[in-house]
Amino acid sequence: MTKKFFIAVLISCLCWLCAEEMPRPGLEGLAWEYGVSDTNEQALVMALKEPLLQELDVETALQHWFDGRLLHSQNKLEAAQEKWRQGLSLLTELKPLPPVIHTAAPKAEFSVLSELKLAEFPDVQAQVVFWQVNNLRQYGLVLALREKTPGHKYPLVLYGHGAAFGLPNSFCNWLARHLVRRGYVVIAPAMRGEPLFQIQIPINGKELVCDGGIENLDGEVDDCLAMLDAAWKLPYVRKDEFAMLGHSFGAGVALLAVARMGEAAKAAVSYDAWLVNPQRYYWDRMRRGANNWLSWESYCNQPVKEQLRGLQKRSLLHHVEQIRAPLLLFMGGGYDGSVFHLSHDDLCKKLAAHNKQYRYVLVPGGDHNFVLRDNASARHALSIQQQFLQEHYPAR
Numbered sequence: 001m002t003k004k005f006f007i008a009v010l011i012s013c014l015c016w017l018c019a020e021e022m023p024r025p026g027l028e029g030l031a032w033e034y035g036v037s038d039t040n041e042q043a044l045v046m047a048l049k050e051p052l053l054q055e056l057d058v059e060t061a062l063q064h065w066f067d068g069r070l071l072h073s074q075n076k077l078e079a080a081q082e083k084w085r086q087g088l089s090l091l092t093e094l095k096p097l098p099p100v101i102h103t104a105a106p107k108a109e110f111s112v113l114s115e116l117k118l119a120e121f122p123d124v125q126a127q128v129v130f131w132q133v134n135n136l137r138q139y140g141l142v143l144a145l146r147e148k149t150p151g152h153k154y155p156l157v158l159y160g161h162g163a164a165f166g167l168p169n170s171f172c173n174w175l176a177r178h179l180v181r182r183g184y185v186v187i188a189p190a191m192r193g194e195p196l197f198q199i200q201i202p203i204n205g206k207e208l209v210c211d212g213g214i215e216n217l218d219g220e221v222d223d224c225l226a227m228l229d230a231a232w233k234l235p236y237v238r239k240d241e242f243a244m245l246g247h248s249f250g251a252g253v254a255l256l257a258v259a260r261m262g263e264a265a266k267a268a269v270s271y272d273a274w275l276v277n278p279q280r281y282y283w284d285r286m287r288r289g290a291n292n293w294l295s296w297e298s299y300c301n302q303p304v305k306e307q308l309r310g311l312q313k314r315s316l317l318h319h320v321e322q323i324r325a326p327l328l329l330f331m332g333g334g335y336d337g338s339v340f341h342l343s344h345d346d347l348c349k350k351l352a353a354h355n356k357q358y359r360y361v362l363v364p365g366g367d368h369n370f371v372l373r374d375n376a377s378a379r380h381a382l383s384i385q386q387q388f389l390q391e392h393y394p395a396r
Contacts, residue, residue, distance in 0.1 A: 160250025
């Protein structure tokens with residue numbers, strides 16, 4: 001794990017925004033530990049890996065791990081070690097967790113607040129819109145050609161941005177140049193708990209922040225689904241179909257939206273998606289690996305049963321059977337061996353096992369944020385992306 005990559009993840013993978021919440025007793029300081037020193041704890045943590053990744057019901061054994069951590073923090077070392085040994089004995093005859101059942105996708109309608117001017121792209125209209133989902137007001141952008149062909153229905157692209165800091169301001173030009181000018185309409189949600197932009201711009205004299213709080217790939221999926229429903233009501237947009245493009249946090253969210261929407265999703269382009277296999281990220285923190293889930297301690301404040309169900313709900317692997325769209329999965333090749341790479345290896349194996357159409361591309365020299373810059377890695381990926389969209393969801 002290089003310092004450069006760690007900083008990129010720190011910036012891009014969010015989740016520190018819940019950090020003011022006190023960690024579960026026994027987890028204090030784990031964010032800064034690397035490696036497990038107690039052999040009894042290590043044995044339990046290592047034994048939990050495969051059952052967690054296989055979505056087996058490890059609630060009782062996992063509770064023993066938490067109980068042992070609490071005892072350890074109270075300097076009751078022998079009692080902690082006994083808890084961990086007991087937990088190890090409970091990892092037999094485990095049953096699968098039941099599948100996640102989703103409710104219907106939410107409905108919504110846009111209200112237009114303002115129009116932004118993209119100085120380099122006078123032919124592109126950028127509207128600031130809001131909509132309601134789960135009784136929360138959410139903000140985002142709709143980008144389309146200013147002069148539209150009468151009666152023509154334009155294909156729709158859902159863009160999921162990286163990090164949880166709002167839409168990256170400079171990337172609006174990228175969307176205009178490489179998608180809107182090619183004939184797509186782009187919708188870009190900020191998502192719950194986030195400001196509209198990473199560098200805020202007052203809209204009608206007010207800096208806009210979405211209602212709610214960051215949920216780390218849970219409620220954000222509903223934000224995207226509701227924005228899709230609202231976009232399909234626009235008179236110049238093709239109904240009930242879309243493609244997806246996303247980076248990091250937003251790619252993780254938008255890929256789950258692709259799975260939820262089934263046949264409506266026609267193509268998906270993902271750049272370094274975060275948390276596609278949250279069980280692996282979760283276990284990586286248990287073993288004190290790289291800290292790529294910065295609010296993991298806050299997540300662990302829930303009861304263990306709810307933690308396990310929440311991991312399933314957020315897992316793209318859990319939803320692979322629902323995916324109908326061909327996938328183009330980019331990954332920066334500059335940090336091989338990270339949990340990002342390992343999770344994508346897990347995903348590709350499951351996609352192949354279910355005969356899903358996908359392509360996994362390791363981009364030479366790319367770091368986690370390569371798509372946000374104009375460099376050789378980004379240009380290499382862009383060429384592949386445009387060919388992929390032309391094949392599976394052409395604009396014209």
